[in-house]
Amino acid sequence: MSMLEIIKNIFNKIGMFFSHLFEKDVVIKIASLVAAIVIWFLVSISVYPTMDTVIYNVPVEISLEGTYAEANEYQPMSQSVETVNVYITGDRGEVGSLKTEDLVAVASAENVMYAMEYNLPIQIESKNGKKFEVTKIEPALVSVDFDRIITKKIQVSPEISGLNTADGFIMGDNESIIVVPDTVNITGPAETVESITRATAIISEDTTLTSTTDFKTSTIKLYNGNIVIVDEDNRLTYDKSEFTVHVPVYVKRTMKLDVRITNAPASFDIEKFKEKLEFSVDELEVVVPNESIKDGDVIDIGTIDMREVDIGKEFTFITEEFLTEGYQDWNEVGAITVKCPSEGLIKRPIHITNPSIQLVNVPSQFDFKIVTSGVTPIFVGPEESMEQLTYIDVIAQIDMLNSFDMEEGYHKLPVTFSIPAYDDIWCIGSDGVLSPRATIQVTVKENN
Secondary structure, eight states, rough: OOHHHHHHHHHHHHHHHHHHHHOOOHHHHHHHHHHHHHHHHHHHHHOEEEEEEEEEEEEEEETTSSSSHHTTEEEEESSSSSSEEEEEEHHHOOOOOOGGEEEEEEEEEOOSSSSEEEEEEEEESSSOOOEEEEEEEEESSSEEEEEEEEEEEEEEEEESSSEEEEEEEEEEOTTTTTEEEEEEEEEEEEEHHHHHOOOEEEEOEEEEESSSSEEEOOEEEETTTTEEEEEETOOOSSSSSEEEEEOOOOEEEEEEEEEEESSSOOOOOOHHHHTTEESSSSSSEEEEEGGGSSSSEEEEEEEGGGGGOOOOOOOEEEEEHHOOOTTEETTTOOOEEOOOOOOEEEEEEEEEEGGGEEEEEEEEEEEEEEEEEEOOOEEEEEEEHHHHHHHOOOEEEEEEEEETOOOOOEEEEEOOOOOOTTTEEOOOOBBSSSSSSEEEEEEOOTTO
């Protein structure tokens, strides 16, 4: 008897069994139905021990482990398919319960040697160790684009559009606009990353500013020179995702100029002297952050030491050095020159003898003796006053206030001068020395 006839007889018997089954009691009917199903399953296994099936959408993995590509930092940039359909055959007990998550499609990069596109064959692996035969994979190959991955640190500068200021306010230039953090590490394909020359943090808000403002942005634009680099495939990654762009806003102000006068004689009329000074500019236009504005409209540009003021001498003051932090030289003047008066002035040395030099604030435990025979300071003033000036008009003093811990011996101490009868004469030192010095002999008093 042939196999076909045997199977036919089995089905006939099963059919007769079910026909008699429904003529009996309900419980017997149910038990018989279960028994029939078991019989059917056993028969199917014995008659059809293997089966064919299809597992759909099995994920594709690119394996770099232990390959030349891994050692040389090649990475898959893109692949033609993410999943494949797998046709398998095998023992019904092994493959009957297989699902998509039980399999993985592996494409090995063992033959990848260069940065280019490769068609890699796919191998199917079982995650749970079940045995089967793969009869077909759709598709059988995956196209993978490989490239070498590098990281490069790029400086980030601001790129602003849409921002403007209200009347009377001025926005800082690109040099004063600060990006924090000011660098970003960019990782991606070597050819693309190496071509990046600069990066900008983009602020595109349409806003009118009246004060310094911080903007947050996560938008970065990359450039190769002046050409924008577009990362269409999102192959580039960044180590920072947010940037703060500090945009300073300034107020423009016109400031008057002033100088401080030091080391003038006590009777000297400083204000009258300052009226005769000639400034290279009458006023200075500055811009200052709105939140840093200070009261007043006068800038102190520096100090003039009267001991250095010769006839017609010029002093130069650098704007960067005297402007308060935050203030900027709007017209980029850079430096201001102050010329001292010269018209109608003369200078003349006057010798002051030893007896005419006074010692003040003398410590009681010492005896002091001026050894120097005298000093010859040079005085400057209007011709009329200078013609009348004599040594009698000059008070020469040595202040001993800081000599309480002085040791015995000889010391050189500075001599200062004042001219009480005149308010327009000053002293410019002697022999190139701003403060002439006299030698003093110091001895401890015997009763001490």
